[in-house]
Amino acid sequence: MQNRLKNKNTNNPDVWKAVGHLQKAIAAGGVDPKLLALVHLHSSQINSCSACLYASVAGGKKASDTDERLHNVAAWREAPFYTDAEPAALAPAEAATRLQDGAEGVTDEIWEEANAQRPFLPLPPGRSSTRTGRPMQKSLAGVVLGSPTAATPNPSPSGA
Secondary structure, three states: OOOOOHHHHOOOOOHHHHHHHHHHHHHOOOHHHHHHHHHHHHHHHHHHHHHHHHHHHHHHHHHHOHHHHHHHHHHHOOOOOOOOOHHHHHHHHHHHHHHHHHHOOOOOOHHHHHHHHOOOOOOOOOOOOOOOOOOOOOOHHHHHOOOOOOOOOOOOOOOO
């Protein structure tokens, strides 16, 4: 694969630096690299990002994932190759990624199922998987990393 950007750092170095910091933070979050690669790969399939697909497959292979699993992640609901934890991350990732298509985003049903099936990472201290009181924001990062960042179509103006 040939890089189209001659020097990515000359286009907007602050953006690339931020992306690098985000990738480091995600990698340090304690989630299995195989799972991160699967989530990234499936989101990249939905987004039709060739460079992202290439990077996701490389990341999955580096994490010792199998070709069978990497090739079938587009059909994860029907494929028998995934653990219970993986659909718990793939469903909200898919829902959040499909916001661009006009989908409703991560619904309460998807969010609660992901939290119920999520043995791969506990919630951070002080967080509840229930949506009582101040609602926990729903997002890929929230499901995979326990982060309260928003990826809902219409978050409230107060950020709650």
